[in-house]
Amino acid sequence: MAIGAIDRTAKNLVLTVQEYSLFAQRAVLNIFRPPRYWPDFLLQSNIIGVGSSAIVLLSGFFTGGVLALQSAATLSEFGATAVTGRFVSLTMIRELGPVLTGIMVAGRNASSMASELGSMVVTEQIDAMRALGVDPMRKLVTPRLYSCIAMLLFLTILADACGILGGAAVTVFMNHQNGTQYFSMAWEHLHYSDIAQGLIKPLFSGFIVASVGCFYGMRTSGGTEGVGRSTISAVVTSSVLIIFVDFLLTQVLLTLFAQL
Amino acid sequence: MTDTPGSAQSGQNGSGLAGSDPTLPRIANPTPIVEFRNVSIAFDGPPVLQNISFSIAPGETRVLLGPAGVGKSVLLKLINGLLRPDQGSILLFGEDISTMTEEQLFPLRIRTGMVFQEGALFDSITVRDNVAYQLIQERVPDAEIDTRVHQALTFVELDNTFDFFPASLSGGMKRRVAIARALIHQPELILYDSPTGGLDPVTSTTIIELIIKERDFFHAPSILVTHRLQDAFTLCTHRFDADQGHMVPLPEGQTDPTTTFLMLEEGRLIFDGNLHDLIHTDNSFVREFLE
Numbered sequence A: 001m002a003i004g005a006i007d008r009t010a011k012n013l014v015l016t017v018q019e020y021s022l023f024a025q026r027a028v029l030n031i032f033r034p035p036r037y038w039p040d041f042l043l044q045s046n047i048i049g050v051g052s053s054a055i056v057l058l059s060g061f062f063t064g065g066v067l068a069l070q071s072a073a074t075l076s077e078f079g080a081t082a083v084t085g086r087f088v089s090l091t092m093i094r095e096l097g098p099v100l101t102g103i104m105v106a107g108r109n110a111s112s113m114a115s116e117l118g119s120m121v122v123t124e125q126i127d128a129m130r131a132l133g134v135d136p137m138r139k140l141v142t143p144r145l146y147s148c149i150a151m152l153l154f155l156t157i158l159a160d161a162c163g164i165l166g167g168a169a170v171t172v173f174m175n176h177q178n179g180t181q182y183f184s185m186a187w188e189h190l191h192y193s194d195i196a197q198g199l200i201k202p203l204f205s206g207f208i209v210a211s212v213g214c215f216y217g218m219r220t221s222g223g224t225e226g227v228g229r230s231t232i233s234a235v236v237t238s239s240v241l242i243i244f245v246d247f248l249l250t251q252v253l254l255t256l257f258a259q260l
Numbered sequence B: 001m002t003d004t005p006g007s008a009q010s011g012q013n014g015s016g017l018a019g020s021d022p023t024l025p026r027i028a029n030p031t032p033i034v035e036f037r038n039v040s041i042a043f044d045g046p047p048v049l050q051n052i053s054f055s056i057a058p059g060e061t062r063v064l065l066g067p068a069g070v071g072k073s074v075l076l077k078l079i080n081g082l083l084r085p086d087q088g089s090i091l092l093f094g095e096d097i098s099t100m101t102e103e104q105l106f107p108l109r110i111r112t113g114m115v116f117q118e119g120a121l122f123d124s125i126t127v128r129d130n131v132a133y134q135l136i137q138e139r140v141p142d143a144e145i146d147t148r149v150h151q152a153l154t155f156v157e158l159d160n161t162f163d164f165f166p167a168s169l170s171g172g173m174k175r176r177v178a179i180a181r182a183l184i185h186q187p188e189l190i191l192y193d194s195p196t197g198g199l200d201p202v203t204s205t206t207i208i209e210l211i212i213k214e215r216d217f218f219h220a221p222s223i224l225v226t227h228r229l230q231d232a233f234t235l236c237t238h239r240f241d242a243d244q245g246h247m248v249p250l251p252e253g254q255t256d257p258t259t260t261f262l263m264l265e266e267g268r269l270i271f272d273g274n275l276h277d278l279i280h281t282d283n284s285f286v287r288e289f290l291e
Helices: A002-032 A038-078 A081-122 A125-131 A136-174 A179-188 A192-218 A223-259 B072-079 B102-110 B127-131 B133-137 B142-155 B171-183 B201-218 B229-237 B275-280 B284-290
Strands: B034-042 B047-056 B061-065 B087-092 B112-115 B189-193 B222-225 B238-241 B246-249 B259-265 B268-273
Touching (some): A002 A136, A002 A192, A038 A081, A038 A136, A081 A125, A081 A136, A081 A179, A081 A192, A081 A223, A125 A136, A125 B102, A125 B112, A136 A179, A136 A192, A192 A223, B034 B072, B047 B072, B047 B268, B061 B072, B061 B229, B072 B087, B072 B189, B072 B222, B102 B112, B127 B133, B127 B142, B133 B142, B142 B171, B142 B201, B171 B201, B201 B222, B201 B229, B201 B238, B201 B246, B222 B229, B229 B238, B229 B259, B229 B275, B268 B275, B268 B284, B275 B284
Parallel strands (some): B189 B222
Antiparallel strands (some): B034 B047, B034 B087, B238 B246, B259 B268
């Protein structure tokens, strides 16, 4: 009985991974053949990019502030509070900026994509689109995928900048340290490899958010309850995948840049 | 049970159908618009449809009857390739669609119009954009789109909803807009999936009147899924009178010869014939359904 359940679960997992891989492959390759829906790309860029900017800005700012508070407390034991700027900027740019932005965007947009597409599935709007001769993958999924990748890149840059500013605000106004020293330390110890690491990760996060959100949305079944399940699955899966892929990428990029 | 669908021809009821052209060419043995050959399909369980075989001739209206959950909507979605059969083959416009890819199916789907159970209007765009959805994808000029949308909405008597969003329409209005969306591209086949399901009797009659109007004006072959017998009988016993602007009953004893019936029971096709055959069949399930 138990072995049967494990067998079924394992098979379902493999099937889901296979379906997701084929789904993501189709979504990516659609860009190379017409029709391409550029107005939908711009619309989604606005929804994902502009729509998420406030939460990314706020989360980035306060994360930078918290980093400055925590690091200053620890660094003061070694008389090294002067390197707070370096600590905050490197942490934000290499790690927290991309990951936090990915998770925030996943919470907002993977859920929105899953619920929107899921609702369209259960109300037969996806079937209606297919019946009208329009490919929902091209019309709905591909624009979301590419706009999410592009926008996550810019949102991460925004989060990095706000995080460094948040750290600066805490350093100057709460820890009463020198602002010039903070920015000087943040700037001088920043290398191109750090920036490259920080800008490669959001490309993967953007891909994960959109592909997982759309995948769960498009395979919704079971009415409105199914839409709820799809939304939860999309947020949970994309958040976990972002952190997991970040771990893998960090390992690969650290090895790669160490050799350069 | 007599199977006469192939012999059904449009405009032969001698009733002088408004909008119909009595000089329409008659084809002796027309190639079916749709042909099912031993089609079966299942979804993680017992078969939903088993060994279904039937055809739809040019100009023919087929009414698919059966209780809820018997596979009527599944059959309809098989016709334009929204679902794929597990066994058998389906010919749409003479082409076998059962092995076609999604990309290959799109040109054939454009030639069909489909009205979904709840309308399935896109709720984020206006009625105008819903009705013009196919035309917008084909990049038809805006002025022409507006003209054709007005024509389609006028046909379903909803021209005043041009700028409305679907959320502000009633259930019956949504179905009528869905009919306008299905008709705007002048389809060669129309699929109606329970267009009167869940509607009050007055609104249902309005929808059926529109379907009769479409049948008698455009002569496009169609298949209508319903579990409401009164809708099926109204289709068979009425014609649209353009002079009066509404449907009128055919003379006593006459029925529309282009309208024929199919009935499903537990995934099997148990009846295929005209109204006379339906009423006089010995099949116990059909008799029980009729009574």
